[in-house]
Structure formats: C-alpha cells, structure tokens
Amino acid sequence: MAMFGVFGRTSALRCTVRQASSIRWRHASTKNNSFIRVHDEVREALNSGKPVVALETTIYTHGFPYPDNVALASHLESIVRVNGGVPATIGVIDGVARVGLDAEELIRLTASAGKDTTLKLSRRDLSYVCGMRLVGKNFNGGTTIAGTMVLAHLAGIKVFATGGLGGVHRGAESSMDISADLTELGRTPVAVVSSGCKSFLDIGRTIEYLETEGAGVGTFADGRQGNVDFPAFWSRDSGVKSPVTIQDEIEAAAIIHAQNSLGIKSGLVFANPIPEEFQIPKAEMDLVIAEAIKEAEAAGAYGNANTPYILNKIKELTKGNSIPANRALIESNVRRGTIVARELGLLEANERGAETGVSNTFMPSTTSTVSVASTPSSSSSSEIPVTPLEAAETANTEVIVAGALAVDFACDYTPFSGTPSETSTTPQLHTSNPSRITQTLGGVGHNIAKALHYLGSSVSLCTAIGDDLSGHAAVVQLQSQKFSTEGIKTLSSASSARTAQYIAVNDANKDLMLAMADMTILEDIPSASIPSLWPSITDRTFTPACVVVDGNWSRDAAHTWLRAGKAVGATTAFEPVSTSKAARFLSGPAHGTASDIGVFPQHIVDIATPNQHELAAMHATAQQALLSRQDWWEVIDALGISSSGLRTALTHATNADLVDQGIPQMGIQLLPFIPTILTKLGPKGVLLTSLLPRGDERLHRAEYKPYVLSRTNVDGSGVGGVYMRLFEPPEVLVGEDVVSVNGVGDTFLGAVVAGILKGRRVEEVVGLAQRAAGLTLRSKEAVSPELRSIAHLF
CATH class of the missing domain: 1.20.5 (Single alpha-helices involved in coiled-coils or other helix-helix interfaces)
Structure with a gap:
C-alpha cells in the first residue's frame, strides 16, 4: 500500500x-478569429516558452495625451525587451481585440486618445465594441486591468504589469462602487504586478474583497524586513499590512507556477512599492487625498467621473509631483513583472524537462544539424553537458577571445575557534594564518570565453601557457569540459614562460584584502608573434563576428589583436582588467605617438567595459596625449553639445552623484576613441555611454528620446549624437548571498557579447548581462555554470 x-x-x-x-x-x-488577433511575435514567444508580459492601454487612451502616450508606450515595451521579455500591449482597434501591437498599431491607438469612438474597455465592454464592428460601427479602446486580464488569459499570458489596481471606493457600503478589477481577479488566472491601490480608495476593504474573491495578495519586501504594508500607489506604506510578504521575483514566480499547476482559476496580486526616491510620504499624501475627495464631493463627481476628477486634483495639489511618481512606479512595475515572467519561464522549462527527461539547458545549434541530448546540469564545472555547439568541433568560431588563462588561488581566512583571533575577520601579518584555499581556472580571457561558452556561443580562446604542470592541468580540465583548446599555445620550456597565476587573499567575510597576479607570460609576447596565436589572422580563412581582448597583453600586442579584428570586419571589445593596464592601453607606443588607436570612425575598439576607477585611469592618460588632438576636437565639436554644458541633462540621465564624480563626462570625452563604453558601477548599476552615427534611428524614435543627450548639426562628420543610459542592477546581493566576486565583470562582458551575436543592440542586453553577473556572484566558480539556465533568453 x-x-x-x-x-x-x-x-x-x-x-x-x-x-x-x-x-x-x-x-x-488559439487561432485568430474576426474578434481577436494575437501578434505573431507574441504567439511565437508563447509557443517557444519565452517570457511574455501583458501591458494595458487605458493609460494611453485615457491617461496621457498624444504624442506623450506613444512615447510612454514605446518606452515600457523597451523595458520589457531589455529585461529579456516580449511585450504584449493589449487594446482594441476597429472592433478587433489585439494582443500585441506593432509600431503602426500602437501609434494608431494612441493617436485616437480623446476621440468619442475611443472607449475605456472593461470585461463587460469587449463584446459590445467587437460586436458593433459587424454592424458598421468601429470603435477603438484602451483596456482596463479587467479587460486586459481577459484578453491576456485568452492568449495564454500569465503575467501582467500595470500601474495601480482598482479597488473598493470609500463609502462603497452604500454606493456599491467597487472596481471590476477585483472581481476579474476572482475568476481569471493572471498575475498582476501593480503599485497597490491609489490611496483615495479604501485599501483595507479592497484587500478584504480580494480575499472573498479568492485572489492571492502579496507585496514585495523591496529590501525591507518583516511584514510590510500593502502600498498606496504614490506611497510605499498605507497603514494596512499586506497578507503576504514576497522577498523577490523568484518567490513570485514560484507562487504563479503553483497556482497554475494546481488549476486554481483566480488571479494573483503582486504589489510592488514605488521606488523610494519617487514616493510621496503617506502623511503628506493623506492631506492631499482628503482635500481631493472633499472637492470631488462638492463638484458631484461620482461613478466613472470620480477617479479622473480626483487624479486631476491630486496632480494640482501636489504641484505636478504625482506625474514623475506615476512614471517611475509603472516603469518599476514593468521591469519587475518582466523578471517575474522570466523566472516563471525557467520554472516551467525545468518541470517540462523533468517530465520529458530532456534537460532545459539543451541549446539548439545554429551552425550544425547534429542532435546531441545534454545531461542534466550540475554545479560541478567538470560535468558540463555536451551541446551541439560544443560537440561540433568544426563549426565556425563566432568569437575570438584573446586574453589570460590563469590558475586562480583563493585564500579565505578561517580563524580557529577558541583563539584570540577568532573575533577578528582579518588575517594577521608576518605569520602563517589558517585558511581554506581553493584552486580554479580563471584569467580574464578564460572567464569571458567561458561565459560565452555557457551562453551557447561558439568561442575560441587565444592565449599562451607555460610548459608546466599548471598549464597542462588547465588544458586537460578544459578538454574534459568540451571547451575548444585549439587557440591555446604552449610555449617551450626553453622560454622559461610560466602559466599565469592569480592569488587572492580574502578576510573571513570573503572580502578581498590583497591580490597578486603574475601575467608576464602574455606581457612578454611581442606583438609580432600574435599571428602565430591566430594563424588565420594573416590568410583570413574565416571572419569571426567579434574579437574580445583583455588588458593583460602588452599595449602593442593588444592593439595588434584589435586592429586584426577590425581588419576582418569584426566587432571589437576591450576589457581593461585593472587601472594600470587600462591606462597603458591609451598610452603612447614604445616608438611614436598614440595615433594608432584611431578616432571615430577609425577607432580600433568598439566596446569597452571599465569600472569607474579604470575609466578614470583611461581618461587621465588620454588627457595627457589624446584630448588635444585636432581629430578629437572635430568629433567633440560635432556632438552638438551646447555651450552651457550638459550638467542638467547628465544629471537627469544618471544622477547628481555620478555627475559630481565626473563619470558621465569622462565617458563622453573618450567616445571618439571608444564609441561605446559600459562603465560598471557595482551596486549602482551600469552606465552606457555611446556615440551614435549619423542616420541612426535612435536619434529620431520617441522611445529613445530620454536617452539622447545631444544631436549633431555638422554635415559630413559621420557623428549623430550621444546616447546615455543608467541601468540599475536587477538586485543587489549582500552578505552570504555573495560567494565570490572573481569573474563577475568578465561574465558581464561575455554576456553582452553573447547578446550582440544574436543581433541585439547593447542597450537591449545590459539587463540580461547584469543578471548573468549576479549568477557568478553567487557561484564559487570564476564563471557560474548556471549561465546555461538563461542561455535561451539571449
């Protein structure tokens, strides 16, 4: 039994x-019919298991005027795409419900805002507007939360991101004024990510009503401890505790997955508090709400007229402060909703893999028809599954990574219990210390190549090792992982070259105290010997799509690699490695001037990924010899920067702290030499600074407007303008969540390149690259093998 x-x-x-x-x-x-159309991109995403996020449209038809509404619509869709999802903006055009809008449809719907034939559509209205088309009456419509949920569910979309949830109005015990959003949540299994209820509603009764309807309600902790309040839209706190506190998007995805697997036919509410810097404090907002409600009652604004009247009064009473708050919270909700959808997709893929016996880490080959089933993923780097890209040794290499392969030693201080040193987290100087020493393969070049390998790219690591035990062990381990070693050259023992080594000494909290790096094997290779490491560099028998170079080479050798990459039409990327090596890259050669690094469009580096200290070192070196050159001035003049400077625009695009440090300014001044710079700012995110060529569509499209700082008026320069965007980290890891910081920046660059290889722009993959870096932060390996679990997102 x-x-x-x-x-x-x-x-x-x-x-x-x-x-x-x-x-x-x-x-x-589900087949399209005369009443509903699912966009091809959305249908393909649903069929292939990609994360899809539903977006409503009443915010465009009954919230923002044209053309501000089309700019917002495009911006929110871009947030979904940047974070790895597919947007499904939902509305009705000419009596046909659309799940996913193309650019023309989006413009058509937003341009109809304010017209008598453009309606606000809840569940009850859908059959009316669609049916009227059959008798020659065509309506457009923006869908409310309820209307969007209905259509999203019909298409199979499980996650919906919006602004604020409708609720129980104050005095509903006599007026019965209760939003249809709440009853929809009781019967439609879609998860809604919102910023809670607007605080002029009765939040306590709203939560009670949702409980009666059987809809689950939870609030993201967002860094807070204990039980948190259900948010009140403009304020993070409402005075009403949330039924459930949710720590992160992974927990939210798990709840959705369980709900769907159990077959429960009601919705879920995930309340996402407004970002703290944009909130209007509850005490201040309570006074505004009380006055707005008082004026609404005096004006007789009841029923459908009540909410628009109160919102307009709130805008007036807050002197416009509610508008940037509105924008910030919906952007935050869309970003968080997309991450939830991504995590849900991973859970579903894992369960399908467990059911069918096929691992979700299997990557279909784009260059080979070989079919090789992979084994389940393992945390051990020696058990990497064989995918077609790994098995097909003859497949064309997409990426050349030229850089260091090193043996890494991590020495973590572990004081003996019961000794005086136990209370100290710092090892003692001038004596031996107890520690736990681990050995792994590392090196910047190796780490970047490994990240690309895990993300499904065909990559060749070009480097040199010594004819020693460390070098031979490194090659054996890589071969056991099905990693190509054809580009690794073993130097003769007569050269006395030693395989690179890196030793990190960490305190008891695993924070780096001291590191020693021996990379002389690469620094001693003359630039004339570079072709022997990449034989096809001379005969050009193939053309890689990208060449990545790390700063461990000598200055001249690094430039040789980069010029070779440009010569075959490849995208070139440079990882500075350290402040001293970053500065060396922009210094003058042994003989002559520094002119060989070029100026846009003759540059030899397309993308660089310094941290803020490396950026400062590069800028300081450039100031000495490069920033007085005539060709540099010609590009800077062509950027169209006003005589009054860019401080206001830079502060708006980034923040005052970064501007005070001069980080965005330094990035702009280096653009003539490196037209795309991704500055890694640790927990503050990543700053993208890019020089756009003349004619680039981003200079004119509405969704890019917030990020274009200047546009050129100079003909014939080839310069179009400056694009700048600060990407906040998806999450900030602290304490025990951080296992090792080694390889995090290298993983980031590898992930960026992986996205570029798929035809995406840099700004479209930064969010994914940040997520990949987060996985490595949690891993004991220099590059987390768990990158394979997100390879399908690239």
Whole structure:
C-alpha cells in the first residue's frame, strides 16, 4: 500500500504537469478569429516558452495625451525587451481585440486618445465594441486591468504589469462602487504586478474583497524586513499590512507556477512599492487625498467621473509631483513583472524537462544539424553537458577571445575557534594564518570565453601557457569540459614562460584584502608573434563576428589583436582588467605617438567595459596625449553639445552623484576613441555611454528620446549624437548571498557579447548581462555554470 501511495501521487503529479502544459499550448495556439488577433511575435514567444508580459492601454487612451502616450508606450515595451521579455500591449482597434501591437498599431491607438469612438474597455465592454464592428460601427479602446486580464488569459499570458489596481471606493457600503478589477481577479488566472491601490480608495476593504474573491495578495519586501504594508500607489506604506510578504521575483514566480499547476482559476496580486526616491510620504499624501475627495464631493463627481476628477486634483495639489511618481512606479512595475515572467519561464522549462527527461539547458545549434541530448546540469564545472555547439568541433568560431588563462588561488581566512583571533575577520601579518584555499581556472580571457561558452556561443580562446604542470592541468580540465583548446599555445620550456597565476587573499567575510597576479607570460609576447596565436589572422580563412581582448597583453600586442579584428570586419571589445593596464592601453607606443588607436570612425575598439576607477585611469592618460588632438576636437565639436554644458541633462540621465564624480563626462570625452563604453558601477548599476552615427534611428524614435543627450548639426562628420543610459542592477546581493566576486565583470562582458551575436543592440542586453553577473556572484566558480539556465533568453 505504501508503494501504491507513492506511485499514485507521482502519477497524479505528472497528470497535473501534462494538463498545465496542454493548457499552455492550447492558449498559445488559439487561432485568430474576426474578434481577436494575437501578434505573431507574441504567439511565437508563447509557443517557444519565452517570457511574455501583458501591458494595458487605458493609460494611453485615457491617461496621457498624444504624442506623450506613444512615447510612454514605446518606452515600457523597451523595458520589457531589455529585461529579456516580449511585450504584449493589449487594446482594441476597429472592433478587433489585439494582443500585441506593432509600431503602426500602437501609434494608431494612441493617436485616437480623446476621440468619442475611443472607449475605456472593461470585461463587460469587449463584446459590445467587437460586436458593433459587424454592424458598421468601429470603435477603438484602451483596456482596463479587467479587460486586459481577459484578453491576456485568452492568449495564454500569465503575467501582467500595470500601474495601480482598482479597488473598493470609500463609502462603497452604500454606493456599491467597487472596481471590476477585483472581481476579474476572482475568476481569471493572471498575475498582476501593480503599485497597490491609489490611496483615495479604501485599501483595507479592497484587500478584504480580494480575499472573498479568492485572489492571492502579496507585496514585495523591496529590501525591507518583516511584514510590510500593502502600498498606496504614490506611497510605499498605507497603514494596512499586506497578507503576504514576497522577498523577490523568484518567490513570485514560484507562487504563479503553483497556482497554475494546481488549476486554481483566480488571479494573483503582486504589489510592488514605488521606488523610494519617487514616493510621496503617506502623511503628506493623506492631506492631499482628503482635500481631493472633499472637492470631488462638492463638484458631484461620482461613478466613472470620480477617479479622473480626483487624479486631476491630486496632480494640482501636489504641484505636478504625482506625474514623475506615476512614471517611475509603472516603469518599476514593468521591469519587475518582466523578471517575474522570466523566472516563471525557467520554472516551467525545468518541470517540462523533468517530465520529458530532456534537460532545459539543451541549446539548439545554429551552425550544425547534429542532435546531441545534454545531461542534466550540475554545479560541478567538470560535468558540463555536451551541446551541439560544443560537440561540433568544426563549426565556425563566432568569437575570438584573446586574453589570460590563469590558475586562480583563493585564500579565505578561517580563524580557529577558541583563539584570540577568532573575533577578528582579518588575517594577521608576518605569520602563517589558517585558511581554506581553493584552486580554479580563471584569467580574464578564460572567464569571458567561458561565459560565452555557457551562453551557447561558439568561442575560441587565444592565449599562451607555460610548459608546466599548471598549464597542462588547465588544458586537460578544459578538454574534459568540451571547451575548444585549439587557440591555446604552449610555449617551450626553453622560454622559461610560466602559466599565469592569480592569488587572492580574502578576510573571513570573503572580502578581498590583497591580490597578486603574475601575467608576464602574455606581457612578454611581442606583438609580432600574435599571428602565430591566430594563424588565420594573416590568410583570413574565416571572419569571426567579434574579437574580445583583455588588458593583460602588452599595449602593442593588444592593439595588434584589435586592429586584426577590425581588419576582418569584426566587432571589437576591450576589457581593461585593472587601472594600470587600462591606462597603458591609451598610452603612447614604445616608438611614436598614440595615433594608432584611431578616432571615430577609425577607432580600433568598439566596446569597452571599465569600472569607474579604470575609466578614470583611461581618461587621465588620454588627457595627457589624446584630448588635444585636432581629430578629437572635430568629433567633440560635432556632438552638438551646447555651450552651457550638459550638467542638467547628465544629471537627469544618471544622477547628481555620478555627475559630481565626473563619470558621465569622462565617458563622453573618450567616445571618439571608444564609441561605446559600459562603465560598471557595482551596486549602482551600469552606465552606457555611446556615440551614435549619423542616420541612426535612435536619434529620431520617441522611445529613445530620454536617452539622447545631444544631436549633431555638422554635415559630413559621420557623428549623430550621444546616447546615455543608467541601468540599475536587477538586485543587489549582500552578505552570504555573495560567494565570490572573481569573474563577475568578465561574465558581464561575455554576456553582452553573447547578446550582440544574436543581433541585439547593447542597450537591449545590459539587463540580461547584469543578471548573468549576479549568477557568478553567487557561484564559487570564476564563471557560474548556471549561465546555461538563461542561455535561451539571449
């Protein structure tokens, strides 16, 4: 009986999995009819398991005027894409419900805002506007939360990001004024990410009503401890505790997955508090709300007129402060909703893999028809599954990574218990210290190549090792991982070259105290010997799409690699490695001037990824010899920067602290030499500074307007303008969540290149690259093998 019970439960679980899977496919494959159209991109994403996020449209048709609404719509869709999702903006055009809008449809719907034939559509209105088309009456419409949920569910979309949730109005015990959003949540299984309820609603009764409807309600902790308040839209606190506190997007995805697997047919509310820097404090907002409600009652604004009247009064009473708050919270909700959808996709893929016996880490080959089933992923780097890209040794290499392969030693101080040193986290000087020493393969070049390898790119690491035990062990380990070693050259023992080594001494908290790096094996290779490491550099028998070079080479050798990459039409990327090596890259050669690094468009580096200290070192070196050159001035003049400077624009694009440090300014001054710079700012995120060529569509498209700082008026320069954007980190890891900081920046660059290889722009992959770096922060390896789990997002 015990055995029967076990097998019975297993069988039931599999049945549930099959049911959930069949429901997903049935939704995604629902045929378009005369009343509903699912956009091809959305349909393909649903069929392939990509994360899809639904977006409503009443905010465009009944919230923002044209053309501000189309700019916001494009911006929110771009947030979804940058964070690895597919946007499904939902609305009605000419009586046909659309799940996913193309650019022309989006403009058409937003341009209809304010017209009599453009309606606000809840569940009850959908059949009316669609049916009227059959009798010659065509309506457009923006869908409310309820209307969007209905159409999203029909298409099979499970996550919906919006601004604020409707609720129970104050005095509803007599007026019965209760938003249809709440009843929809009681019968439609879609997860809604919002900033809670607007605080002129009765938040306590709203939560009670949702409980009656069977809708789950939780609030993201967002860095706070304990039970948190359900947010009040403009304020993070409402005075009403949330039924459930959710730590992060992974927990939210787990709840959605369980809800769907259990077959529960009600929705979920995930409340995401407004970013702290944009909130209007509750005490201040309570006074504004009280006055707005008082004036609404005096004006007789009831029913449908109540909310628009109060919102207009709030805007007036807050002197416009509610507007940037509105924008910040919906951007935050869309970003968080997309990450939830991504995590949900991973859970579903893992369960489908467990059900079918096929690992979700299997990557279909784009260069080979070989079909090789991969084994389940493992945390051990020596058990990497063989994918077609790894098995097909003859496939064309997409990326050349020229850089260091090193043996890394991490020495973590571990004081003996019961000794005086136990209370100290710092090892003692001038004596031996107890520690835990681990040895792994590392080196910047190796780490970048490994990240690309895990993300499914065909990569060749070009480097040199010594004819020694460390070098031979490194090659054996890489070969066991099915990693190509053809580009690794073993130097003869007569040269006395030693395989590179890196030793990190960490305190008891695993924070770096001291590091020693021996990379002389690369620094001693003359630039004339570089072709021997990449034989095809001379005969050009193939053309890699990208060449990545790290700063461990000598200055001349690094330039040789980069010029060779440009000569075959490859995108070139440079990782500075350290402040001293970053500065060396822009210094003058042994003989002559520094003119060989070029000026836009003759530059030899397309993308560089310094941290803020390396950026400062590069800028300081450039100031000495490069920033007085005539060709540099010609590019700077062509950027179209006003005589009054860019401080206001830079502060708006980044923040006052970064501007005070001069980080965005230094990036702009280096653009003539490196037209795309991704400055890594640690927990503050990543700053993208890019020189746009003349004619680039981003100079004119509405969704890019917030990030274009200047546009050129100089003909014939080839310069279009400056694009700058600060990407906040998806999460900030602290304490025990951080296992090792080694390889984090290298993982970031590898992930950026992986996205570029898929045809994406840099700004579209930064969010994914930040996520990849976060996985490495949590890993004991120099590059986390878990990158394979997000390879399908690139």
